[in-house]
Amino acid sequence: MTQQQRLNLVLELVSERGSVSITDISEQLGVSTATVRRDLNTLAEQRLVTRTHGGATSLGSGYELPLQYKIARQAEAKKAIARAVAELIEPGESVGLNGGTTTTEVARELGRSERLRKAEAPGVTIVTNALNIAYELSVREHVKIVVTGGVPRRQSYELVGPLVGATLSEFSLDTAVLGVDGLSAAFGATTVHEGEAEVSRRIGASSRRVIVAADATKIGRATFARICPLADIDVLVTDQPVAPEIAAEFATVGVQIVVAASA
Template identity: 80%
Template sequence: MTQQQRLNVVLDLVSERGSVSIAEVSDVLGVSTATVRRDLNTLAEQRLVTRTHGGASALGSGYELPLQYKIARQADAKVAIARAVADLIQPGQSVGLNGGTTTSEVARMLGRSERLHPDGDSPGVTIVTNALNIAYEMSVREHIKIVVTGGVPRRQSYELIGPLVANSLQDFSMDLAVLGVDGLSAAFGATTLHEGEAEASREIAAVARRVVIAADSTKLGRSTFARICPLAGIDTLVTDQPVAPDFAAELANAGVEVIVADAGK
């Protein structure tokens, strides 16, 4: 196991339990206590955990991890979701993507899709995004036209935020907006941790004819700080596990189509 993988496991443990001891982490990872101390010190130096006597604790429930520490989480689920989302997109369509690990996987799936490659006069796909990492990765794909919104980047997520996002989108009309979220609940709809990112996602959704939420099962039934849109503003949810009956009923009442991705593909 690499150090990056160990750090991800430690962050998951701290998130689940609130605090961990060096001995607990050592048992879970199967490494020495000296290695655990070094890993905890690394995370504390990056202000991802609070170092305590004999262990570490979470900084707070609202703290957002940088994107690079989220990449390994729910990786198989996100790939399956991305594949199902790509199946919804046709050659020649325009797609809005916000930032995040799931939408990054969607972009990669579109970039690899032979079905979406231009055939004769058939165009490829246009991606409109406020995520710098997505724009960078897709810029080398000949069949993908990349349009990047204006805005000021957030280091945590590589997303552009602020009034320039809306200004650059005002003359666009897109077929789909595919949005990653931090939470999706009946009471608050689609939510994220940062108000600036929520506003940027709303602006992307506002110029799309169809809004698709791409969210793994860990995001369902929970809400975070900033609302993107209510359930009624969503057309389709693509997730990786069957939805709990009560929440499924709420989604149906709001007119949200649910697609459960097949991880076995």
């Protein structure tokens, strides 16, 4: 296990539990307590956790992990979801993408797609507020990239603010692919930051079809900021079958559920 992988896992434990001890981490990861101390010190120096005697605590209940530390979470599930989403995109479409680890995987699949590559240029037009997605796709000849204006958030590389809305108001998109932090019948699609929720809502409102790409850990939960009600979503692409009672609630408002096949 590399140090980056350990740091990912340590941050997940701290985020989920609020506080952890060196002994807990050592047992969970199967590494020495000396290694755990070094990792905790590294994370504390980066102001990602608060170091305590014998362990560490999170920075607060609303703390959001930076994007680079989320990559290990549900990695295979997100790749499977990305493949399924890419199959729903037709050559020549304009696609709005918000930021996040799942939509980053979707962007990579669109960038690798031979089906889109063989289409007349551009194979696909991507409109995004995510700087990392724009950077990765800028080398793909069959992808036309349009980046919104706005001010970047360090946590997620997403541009937020009124300039994003001003850009999106000028476009009519075929499909929005939205990553979320929660999806429930009661609250619809949600995320942890109100600025990102506003941008995602505008991307969806600018599109004729809205696809939510969310792994099973996001289904049935709600987070702080609402993106849109469930009725505004056309398709959910996820990695596991949805519980029957939740699936029934989604079907009532016309949400199609696509379960991605594993590799």
